[in-house]
Amino acid sequence: MDIELIKSAPRPAPKPTGKRELTKAQNRLTILEAARQVFAELGYGATTVRDIIRATPLASGTFYNYFQSKEEVFQAIQDESALRIRPRLHEERAKASTVEEFISGTFRTFFEFVAGDHSNFRTLRMNTDTLRVRMDTPETIAGFEELREDLVGAIAKGMFPPVDADFLMAAIVGVAFELAERMARRELRDPATATAFATALLLGGIHALPTVTPPDIAAP
Amino acid sequence: MDIELIKSAPRPAPKPTGKRELTKAQNRLTILEAARQVFAELGYGATTVRDIIRATPLASGTFYNYFQSKEEVFQAIQDESALRIRPRLHEERAKASTVEEFISGTFRTFFEFVAGDHSNFRTLRMNTDTLRVRMDTPETIAGFEELREDLVGAIAKGMFPPVDADFLMAAIVGVAFELAERMARRELRDPATATAFATALLLGGIHALPTVTPPDIAAP
Amino acid sequence: MDIELIKSAPRPAPKPTGKRELTKAQNRLTILEAARQVFAELGYGATTVRDIIRATPLASGTFYNYFQSKEEVFQAIQDESALRIRPRLHEERAKASTVEEFISGTFRTFFEFVAGDHSNFRTLRMNTDTLRVRMDTPETIAGFEELREDLVGAIAKGMFPPVDADFLMAAIVGVAFELAERMARRELRDPATATAFATALLLGGIHALPTVTPPDIAAP
Amino acid sequence: MDIELIKSAPRPAPKPTGKRELTKAQNRLTILEAARQVFAELGYGATTVRDIIRATPLASGTFYNYFQSKEEVFQAIQDESALRIRPRLHEERAKASTVEEFISGTFRTFFEFVAGDHSNFRTLRMNTDTLRVRMDTPETIAGFEELREDLVGAIAKGMFPPVDADFLMAAIVGVAFELAERMARRELRDPATATAFATALLLGGIHALPTVTPPDIAAP
DNA sequence: GATGAATGAGAATTCATTCAT
């Protein structure tokens, strides 16, 4: 009896390592890369799904097998960046034993990432000379929250003075993004200079901050 | 009566209190206010001119008597904000005789403006829980440049140490916008707390910054 | 003072009898007539909005100023027919003093309408040789309900025997539509023959029907 | 083993109980049942092949091993119904020796079928409260023709008076479908009541009909 | 035969803008 033939009728699923899966993964990357370029060229607002498809050898329908809209593509790009850098940032802070290590480690990692991943950062801030846009996606925002939690932990451990962790996080994020923006515009994109500047500013400033006694860091 | 004359746009001295002028000004404001609301609700990217017109009792054609596109409306909104706050910020810094006055004056003015002009700030940063957007228009960016120039001037006067004015401007802007964002989310929108935090951070940090001797502030 | 000019700013509404209104009404009819022809030619299912627009000198966007979809156009066509014939049918039955007048008046009016309004009826039943479709829109169904109510009234007046008015209405509707269909297929579309047949069938049959005593026609 | 042979479609005598055949039959039924539900839910016009496939555990390509289009699926569903009831209707009429048996047998068989096969009838007439659709497929129409031929035969035998067989067929069909529709809407779906009503109406009416002498039933 | 992603024609719809009134 021909088992192959009998089984073939309701076949469960083709091997997930076949050529098909490879093509699928490649197509997804093709779209993401095309979108990155188009966003950088036209700006997020002016980009249409058509533009992205045109920058691709794929058929229009194929786009919709992977993403629902340009928003979804954009988020995928952002999230990819955020997912790559978040663990590094967290790890850097986790192994810090001093305020200096915590702050400089955070800034250095961020600025080096931005300098090395320039095309992504351009997408991140789709800035022409006349209009600057910054979009933070859920994954990015989650990274902000992680920073805050790390700060709360560092305060609890006594590494940081008991300051407003929420505002401090905001200040670090603000300095990081704005300096990155300026750095990216300079002919010499030097992460070390930016890191030195930001670290000095924050370290000098932190000890001058007003202290608070929020419930979670109050003395027993 | 000469109708042609009345219709002619650049009439030498049209009575600014005439009913026609009032209507014209009102229509402009009607559109601007409608746009503010629609931008805040849908976000800039998703908003169409149609949406703005729909939020108005006016006809679609009337829109084009006042603005050419949604971009122009958006800029008008932004510029209105920026134009109102920029002179105040500049004046505050002009009359400062110490670093402390320069910094605290800048932050206080900004945070008080944001706290009092909440709806405009919402338009400026169309933030849901899952996606945060910030757009800087030319007028806003011009305000950044003005800050930098004021910093350069203050450094030249010896008020500030000779630091990287470009990065310092970026840091101030970053801290200001991110803290404003956090402040806006708190149930108690207290500009004083934000001002105290930001001022302490910057004052403490500035003196720790690496000094530079850029051409424009170098000794003769 | 020029009142005309002052008032002109927030003008309430242009005279509804202007050229604009005329064009609007004409465009609506243009679309309806084009749709009628396309439905008759391609059948309802195969027709697309594009097809209707193509059969029109109008721009694609114009269609959507009048209708949302082909379904809406279809309903407008149907309702137009129903609205034209319903009052006639009702009036015919209202002035009937015998069962014979009630029944023959109903059928005659219907068959004459169908014979005279052939293109609408073809749309009504978009029948090829291999697939027959009949769609009843709300207005049509309301006409069925009206017939039932007229029957209930006639029963209450003693004109009809106390039969199941719901089933009788259904029977009349079924005979009317199916005979109309057959009539429409004959080379000689003669409403009189159809009327005679249907009237004889119903008159002969009604007195043989089982009688019922529903609450609303029960003896006091 | 000769694979070619196995794949060849018109194999003389494939074992009808083999596992392959079972799977094939099952897939066909799976599609048909899914289509029935989707048609009933979305209506025929709004249903796409995608919708049917989605309601199935099968792959899209598999669909085309069984049907070419939704039209073909729809016809298969209809034909299934028609093929089941047509022989019964014909047999009922064939064994009738009186008009009463002919008519009551036809209606009873039809109404009992509808009452017992409710889901198919729903597909046949996709009726919401606001839009009612009836579609007759070739097989259904063939059933109408068969009724007409049976009527012609009965007239030739002298069982029926010499009436217009075409119109009489139409009347029977119209009464049958409309009453079935009303019956299906009642809480008590009682075929006996519908049969009694329809039979009484037709029997009473037939003898009142105008007689004709069409060529085919004319005396020699 | 079963699978399901790719295809790309084309259908539905929107939208900024114009212009006769």
Add this chain to the structure above:
DNA sequence: TATGAATGAATTCTCATTCAT
């Protein structure tokens, strides 16, 4: 100037169908 319907290019998106695996 205000009006608002017409325009039609552009965009989004769906869908039946194919075909390599």
